[in-house]
Amino acid sequence: MFTSQRVLAYVVSLSLATHAVAQDAEGETEAPEGPTSSEAQTPTFSATPQPSDDPAPGDWAAWGRESSASRHSPLDEITPDNVSDLEVAWTYRTGDMPEEGEGKYAPETTPLKVGDNLYLCSAMNIMVSLDARTGEEQWRHDPQVDPGAIPYSASCRGVTYYEVPDAADDELCATRIIEGTLDARLIAVDAQTGELCQEFGDGGTVDLWAGIGEKVPGWYSVTSPPVVVQGVLVTGAQVKDGQAEDAPSGVIRGYDAVTGELEWAWDMGKPNLDGLPPEGETYTRGTPNMWTTASSDEALGYVYLPMGNSSVDYWGGNRSEEENEFSTSLVAIDVNTGEPVWHFQTVHYDVWDYDLGSQPTLVDFPRDDGSTVPAIILPSKQGDIYVLNRETGESLFHVEEVEAPTGGVEPDNLSPTQPSSGYHSLAFPNLEEKDMWGMTPIDQLWCRIQFRRASYKGMYTPPTVGQRFIQYPGYNGGNDWGSTAVDAERGIIIANYNDIPNFNRLIPREEAEERNLRPIYAGGDNTDRESDGPAEGAGDPQVGAPYAIDVNAGWRAPVTGMPCTAPPYGGIRAIDLASGETLWDEPLGTARKNGPFGIPSHMPFKIGTPNNGGPLLTASGLIFIAAATDDLIRAIDTETGEVLWNDVLPAGGQANPITYEADGRQYVVIGAGGHHFMETPIGDYVIAYALPEDGN
Amino acid sequence: MATDNASRSVGGWFLLVFAIILVILGLILAAGGIWLVTLGGSWYYLIAGLGLIISGGLMARDSLTGVWIYFLVLFGTLIWALWEVGFSPWELLPRVFGYIVLGAIVLALLPTLKRRQAAI
Numbered sequence: 001m002f003t004s005q006r007v008l009a010y011v012v013s014l015s016l017a018t019h020a021v022a023q024d025a026e027g028e029t030e031a032p033e034g035p036t037s038s039e040a041q042t043p044t045f046s047a048t049p050q051p052s053d054d055p056a057p058g059d060w061a062a063w064g065r066e067s068s069a070s071r072h073s074p075l076d077e078i079t080p081d082n083v084s085d086l087e088v089a090w091t092y093r094t095g096d097m098p099e100e101g102e103g104k105y106a107p108e109t110t111p112l113k114v115g116d117n118l119y120l121c122s123a124m125n126i127m128v129s130l131d132a133r134t135g136e137e138q139w140r141h142d143p144q145v146d147p148g149a150i151p152y153s154a155s156c157r158g159v160t161y162y163e164v165p166d167a168a169d170d171e172l173c174a175t176r177i178i179e180g181t182l183d184a185r186l187i188a189v190d191a192q193t194g195e196l197c198q199e200f201g202d203g204g205t206v207d208l209w210a211g212i213g214e215k216v217p218g219w220y221s222v223t224s225p226p227v228v229v230q231g232v233l234v235t236g237a238q239v240k241d242g243q244a245e246d247a248p249s250g251v252i253r254g255y256d257a258v259t260g261e262l263e264w265a266w267d268m269g270k271p272n273l274d275g276l277p278p279e280g281e282t283y284t285r286g287t288p289n290m291w292t293t294a295s296s297d298e299a300l301g302y303v304y305l306p307m308g309n310s311s312v313d314y315w316g317g318n319r320s321e322e323e324n325e326f327s328t329s330l331v332a333i334d335v336n337t338g339e340p341v342w343h344f345q346t347v348h349y350d351v352w353d354y355d356l357g358s359q360p361t362l363v364d365f366p367r368d369d370g371s372t373v374p375a376i377i378l379p380s381k382q383g384d385i386y387v388l389n390r391e392t393g394e395s396l397f398h399v400e401e402v403e404a405p406t407g408g409v410e411p412d413n414l415s416p417t418q419p420s421s422g423y424h425s426l427a428f429p430n431l432e433e434k435d436m437w438g439m440t441p442i443d444q445l446w447c448r449i450q451f452r453r454a455s456y457k458g459m460y461t462p463p464t465v466g467q468r469f470i471q472y473p474g475y476n477g478g479n480d481w482g483s484t485a486v487d488a489e490r491g492i493i494i495a496n497y498n499d500i501p502n503f504n505r506l507i508p509r510e511e512a513e514e515r516n517l518r519p520i521y522a523g524g525d526n527t528d529r530e531s532d533g534p535a536e537g538a539g540d541p542q543v544g545a546p547y548a549i550d551v552n553a554g555w556r557a558p559v560t561g562m563p564c565t566a567p568p569y570g571g572i573r574a575i576d577l578a579s580g581e582t583l584w585d586e587p588l589g590t591a592r593k594n595g596p597f598g599i600p601s602h603m604p605f606k607i608g609t610p611n612n613g614g615p616l617l618t619a620s621g622l623i624f625i626a627a628a629t630d631d632l633i634r635a636i637d638t639e640t641g642e643v644l645w646n647d648v649l650p651a652g653g654q655a656n657p658i659t660y661e662a663d664g665r666q667y668v669v670i671g672a673g674g675h676h677f678m679e680t681p682i683g684d685y686v687i688a689y690a691l692p693e694d695g696n
Numbered sequence: 697m698a699t700d701n702a703s704r705s706v707g708g709w710f711l712l713v714f715a716i717i718l719v720i721l722g723l724i725l726a727a728g729g730i731w732l733v734t735l736g737g738s739w740y741y742l743i744a745g746l747g748l749i750i751s752g753g754l755m756a757r758d759s760l761t762g763v764w765i766y767f768l769v770l771f772g773t774l775i776w777a778l779w780e781v782g783f784s785p786w787e788l789l790p791r792v793f794g795y796i797v798l799g800a801i802v803l804a805l806l807p808t809l810k811r812r813q814a815a816i
Binding site: 433434437438440441443444445446448449451452453566567607 | 725728738784787789790794
């Protein structure tokens with residue numbers, strides 16, 4: 001499975017446990033201080049560590065800054081004292097806007113910064129390099145993705161940077177930018193010129209449809225950047241939810257980052273299959289997939305995959321044993337073998353679309369005796385945050401199996417218990433009638449009646465047909481793809497979250513047929529139906545299951561469009577890393593852009609809006625985050641939660657920001673691209689903030 | 697009707713229209729409130745709705761008692777809202793804001809009402 005080049009690259013064996021330690025010990029062979037890892041493993045260490053494993057202090061070399069995904073930068077020029085002086089340093093526009101209206105755009109783009117350049121992708125996968133100081137475009141590569149390939153959203157969360165070990169600096173594609181596209185291709189281009197890497201796959205492209213089955217544009221798409229671990233490029237894909245049981249496979253594949261050759265495939269339904277399925281066959285269809293971003297441990301050679309749910313989401317009657325085993329689990333795969341080493345399940349028998357959406361973060365977890373454990377922090381959509389030993393998958397804190405409600409349409413299949421983290425939960429107490437809301441007593445009364453009519457047994461209320469069921473928290477979390485950030489020095493986790501229910505109903509097959517709910521392969525595009533708005537699951541056919549699904553995401557009242565539950569709808573919380581205790585908790589987002597009948601209220605009050613996108617942290621004690629539906633980017637004091645600065649973005653800030661240094665100046669950059677589902681204005685902006693130059 | 701419609705001033709017409717609106721709001725709250733009670737929910741909306749129906753009905757008949765009943769509903773609503781959600785501003789908003797606005801209109805109509813009652 002190894003190329004000889006890669007074997008050479010990993011000859012230096014070190015028991016490095018964490019990225020932080022790797023940073024300190026770069027180029028040295030001494031063992032890190034303190035008892036860290038178990039002896040069972042003999043981790044290998046790349047002699048030429050990738051920037052993504054060990055970024056320069058002024059860089060942001062991977063989606064979560066590094067492979068360990070701290071979203072924490074050591075930069076400290078911008079401080080709580082001077083952050084109010086921030087001004088726009090430059091604005092860049094990708095030019096990638098929907099043809100008509102706001103379409104299904106939600107770019108969610110986070111750039112990388114390596115050396116002097118930024119690297120990013122637009123909503124439709126146009127790859128761009130910018131001068132980090134000026135925002136001037138260096139090159140662009142447009143892979144010409146057809147709009148028909150847009151799945152739930154046109155999103156490209158980011159690209160991947162890779163340096164070919166031992167390649168000459170002037171060799172084309174010695175450093176390369178790799179992206180996964182909406183039409184399911186991996187594309188590698190030269191980081192300096194944007195030219196396709198001819199040696200990668202077929203002229204720079206690898207077709208991910210190989211082995212998946214009939215090609216249905218928009219059903220199988222990559223929206224998150226692949227990760228490189230020990231020279232293996234690992235990717236999953238988004239499989240558009242709710243279409244059919246017989247859906248594209250959730251197979252995870254590892255490719256040689258240099259040649260694009262398939263190294264391995266992890267198909268949970270065919271554990272002995274290692275490459276492509278035999279001619280005429282496909283990877284096991286309908287299996288849990290990974291649509292979000294993985295994190296990785298270069299020393300261990302493990303990639304950590306936050307897996308989603310099986311197809312279809314809201315009915316599980318014909319799921320296989322393997323699907324029930326791995327669905328909505330964090331799976332650690334050894335990239336040397338392509339086999340799972342351990343896995344940890346966060347929902348048993350998931351019939352709520354509680355996909356793991358967050359990229360987990362690797363940390364040296366502090367223990368009471370002063371030692372550290374190589375750990376991984378895993379947030380979930382239900383709000384539970386788990387801390388696991390990343391070598392073994394064992395939880396460092398008690399995980400209780402709590403009795404779960406029963407009933408609904410498949411009472412015999414539901415799990416009698418569900419896991420609950422003893423470390424921390426972002427979730428709030430169960431809803432009560434008095435939590436129902438509205439603008440006036442009349443819509444509040446209407447929502448109270450709906451509450452009393454619905455089936456609600458707390459978290460994991462079983463799906464029901466005929467009667468509405470309340471899912472709380474809804475499928476947007478808790479924590480979602482924006483993920484959490486960790487300041488290991490301060491010992492603080494920063495987590496933004498949503499606090500919103502969904503109001504759901506299974507639809508009998510006859511009614512689904514009357515409503516003409518069609519799957520994507522039969523020309524159905526239910527996300528565009530006016531009556532239900534653009535929410536995922538608002539009338540999805542679930543072909544092959546006895547029921548279709550109707551999701552009222554955010555449980556909004558008809559006519560006014562106002563939520564049936566009271567604000568805040570989202571918040572941001574600081575959690576003590578060692579104990580899991582809450583340090584502070586504040587609503588996130590103001591009411592300025594929200595109001596009844598969709599009319600902006602212009603109220604500057606901090607109400608706590610729905611949010612999508614994550615935080616970044618700086619060594620100077622600042623959090624930068626947009627995410628909320630108020631179109632603001634803000635700086636928050638890490639220690640207190642106080643908002644110290646904000647600025648109005650020209651479009652929704654549903655993306656993770658980055659910070660970097662260029663020519664001695666610190667920048668904060670956010671992609672303001674908006675989000676169709678979050679109902680924020682669509683844009684194509686990349687905006688850089690910095691302190692005034694004469695002020696330093 | 698205690699008074700002749702033909703003799704209504706502009707203020708008098710306002711009073712009548714407002715009183716009818718109160719009755720309609722009361723009917724909506726009471727009807728929904730009955731439904732909520734049968735589902736095992738709060739009795740508040742039914743009681744408040746009946747209060748508004750009586751209040752509006754009396755005001756339409758130029759009775760000052762209607763004003764007293766309106767403020768009884770408003771006061772009761774405040775107590776109930778504070779009991780349910782405390783001083784949480786976003787949650788108090790839908791519970792009491794509308795009543796306060798209507799209460800201000802009731803006060804504004806009070807001189808008209810007094811004049812008309814004196815004329816009975």
